[in-house]
Amino acid sequence: MIYLRLFWEFFQTGLFAVGGGMATLPFLYDISDRMGWFTHAQLADMVAVSESTPGPIGVNMATYVGFLTAGVGGAVVATLGVITPSIIVILIIFAFLQRFRDSAYVKGAFYGLRPASTGMILAAGVLVVKASFLPDGTLASVDWRMLALAAVLAVLTNAVKKTKDLHPIVFILGSAVVGMVLGLAG
Amino acid sequence: MVGKLLELFLAFAKVGVMTFGGGYAMLPILQREIVENKGWASEEELADYFAIGQCTPGVIAVNTATFIGRKKDGIPGGVAATLGVVFPPIVIISLLAGVITQFSELAWVKDAFAGIRVCVCVLIFNAVWKLGKKSVIDPWTTAIFLLVAAGAILTKCSPVVFVVFAAVSGVVLRVLLKTGGGKADGRKDGAVK
Known part of the structure; x- marks a missing residue:
């Protein structure tokens, strides 16, 4: 039963992804590898769509993956799956708010979880780089124009005062135009 | 009760539509809609919920919505607010995903996404850098x-x-x-x- 499977996979994602929407990415790669519901390249497209549309990124990614896997029903089920653990966990924490905030164990756990989450997102980023820059998996297939575009974007989003605080959608749309003008996929 | 829950659902659906680009983008919108317009939580409460939402499992925006809904109308409120915040993305993404799947074989769409993927790589590494400064x-x-x-x-x-x-x-x-x-x-x- 695909819906149950989807719900369960996304329930686990919602339960273990700490640190916001991007933190669900490593789990989605894991699902892609084990289930084969979607490809790594589709995941990269999905991140772009999720960043450029209204709604929290984690929710958008779950909806998108659910849709690719099992249509509109899949979109609803995957989204409900990813939010159910949140609802349960937050309702419990609400009841113990003060004690939760002061607990040394909770602080300790998060001290370890935060760098781990960062490390997992880095690993997911490496997979996106592979899918984007090495279409056939060899260094020979690297397109220098893509590297140039990446360098320009890195500078614009980090170093140039005027552009670095612009919304990601600006850079995503700009990159789409550059891709079309240069014929990057060919 | 149903009226109250519907109000929560709609208020958070509005927040869901206006949030562009994830949890962090949601904070200013919550401040305006929930704290200033509705008065459902104070500035300090919102900051607390948001901080906890960031370090607990799950999507930050969803966690924060559950918190505020729970505070206002109990457990049904938590559920109503959360469903509200995910309702617009479900509709919008389902429509978009259908369109993208249909056009994904066209040459110019492939070119556009080749460019977009480069940008996604940069955005992910930027996120790693930003998170890393606070966590490593x-x-x-x-x-x-x-x-x-x-x-x-x-x-x-x-x-x-x-x-x-x-x-x-x-x-x-x-x-x-x-x-x-x-x-x-x-x-x-x-x-x-």
Whole structure:
């Protein structure tokens, strides 16, 4: 039963992804590898769509993956799956708010979880780089124009005062135009 | 009761539509809609909920919505607010995903997405950099960061393994060995140097 499977996979994602929407990415790669519901390249497209549309990124990614896997029903089920653990966990924490905030164990756990989450997102980023820059998996297939575009974007989003605080959608749309003008996929 | 829940649902659906680009983008919108317009939570409460929402499992925006809904109308309120915040994305993404799947074979769409993927790579590494500044703060967290990154790149381990490993390491380091901390914890500031 695909819906149950989807719900369960996304329930686990919602339960273990700490640190916001991007933190669900490593789990989605894991699902892609084990289930084969979607490809790594589709995941990269999905991140772009999720960043450029209204709604929290984690929710958008779950909806998108659910849709690719099992249509509109899949979109609803995957989204409900990813939010159910949140609802349960937050309702419990609400009841113990003060004690939760002061607990040394909770602080300790998060001290370890935060760098781990960062490390997992880095690993997911490496997979996106592979899918984007090495279409056939060899260094020979690297397109220098893509590297140039990446360098320009890195500078614009980090170093140039005027552009670095612009919304990601600006850079995503700009990159789409550059891709079309240069014929990057060919 | 149903009227109240519907009000929560609609207010958070509005927040869901206006949030562009994830949890952090949601904070100013929540401040305007929930704190100033509706008065459902104070500025301080919102800050608390948001901070906890960031470090608990799940999507930050969803966690924060559950908190505010729970505070206003109990458990049904928590559920109504959460469903509200995810309703617009479900509709919008389902429509878009259908369109994108249909056009994905066209040459110019492929070219556009080739460009977009480059941008996504840069955005992900920017997110890593931003998170890293706050989370990789001393030799211990650097070790956890490197171990997990290497493990996730080189092995096919489930991310769950890394999450459990990291939480246990954090508790062992901080609570049992009373080590680490750096800037994350004021009372030990400077002790690491």
